[in-house]
Amino acid sequence: MQKLFERLPSYFDLQRRLMLLxxxxxxLLGGIQVxxxxxxxxxLTLEEYYSLLDVFYNRLVKNxxxxxxxxxxxxxxxxxxxxxxxxxxxxxxxxxxxxxxPANLQWFILTKAQQARDNMKRKEE
Numbered sequence: 001m002q003k004l005f006e007r008l009p010s011y012f013d014l015q016r017r018l019m020l021l022x023x024x025x026x027x028l029l030g031g032i033q034v035x036x037x038x039x040x041x042x043x044l045t046l047e048e049y050y051s052l053l054d055v056f057y058n059r060l061v062k063n064x065x066x067x068x069x070x071x072x073x074x075x076x077x078x079x080x081x082x083x084x085x086x087x088x089x090x091x092x093x094x095x096x097x098x099x100x101x102p103a104n105l106q107w108f109i110l111t112k113a114q115q116a117r118d119n120m121k122r123k124e125e
Contacts, residue, residue: 011046014046014047014050015046017050018046018049018050018053021050021053021054021057022034022053024057025053025056025057025060027069028057028060028061028065028067029060029067029072029077029109030067030068030069030070030071030072030073030109031069031070031071031072031073031074031075032072032073032075032076032077032094032109033074033075033076033077034053034076034077034078034079035076035077035078035093036049036078037078037093041078041080042080042081042082052079052081052098053079055098055099056079056096056098056099059098059099059102060102063102063103065102065103065105065106066106067106067109072109072113074117074120075092075093075094075113075116075117075120076092076093076094076120077093077094077095077096078093078094078095078096079096079097079098080095080096080097080098081097081098081099083095083096083097084097084099084100085097085100086100086104086105086108086109088112088115088116088119089119090119091119091120091123092116092117092118092119092120092121092122092123093116093120094108094109094112094116
C-alpha cells in the first residue's frame with residue numbers, strides 16, 4: 001500500500017503533463033479536442049498513452065502544418081497506434097493514427113470537418 005502512495009505524486013504529475021500535451025496538440029490542430037474513448041481504443045496505461053501523444057505531438061511540431069486557430073473547435077479526435085489511415089467515425093470524431101503524415105492529416109481533417117460536425121449533431125439528436 002505504501003508503494004501506491006509513493007507513486008501518487010508521479011501519477012498526478014504525469015496526468016497533468018498528459019492534459020497539457022492534449023491541449024498543445026489541440027492548439028496545433030485548430031482547436032480539435034483530443035479525447036480518449038476506452039470502448040473504441042486499445043486499453044493503455046497512462047504512461048503508454050502519454051508516449052503515444054508525445055510521438056504524435058513531436059511529429060506535428062516538426063512539420064508545422066498550419067490550421068487556422070480555433071477553426072476546428074467543437075470537433076474531437078482519438079489517437080490510435082493501431083491504424084494507418086485517418087478516418088471519420090459515424091459518431092463524428094476523427095480516428096487519427098499516431099504515425100500518419102501531417103500533410104495528409106491536414107487535408108483529411110479539412111475536407112471532413114463539416115461531415116464530422118453533421119455527424120455530431122445527429123448523435124446529439
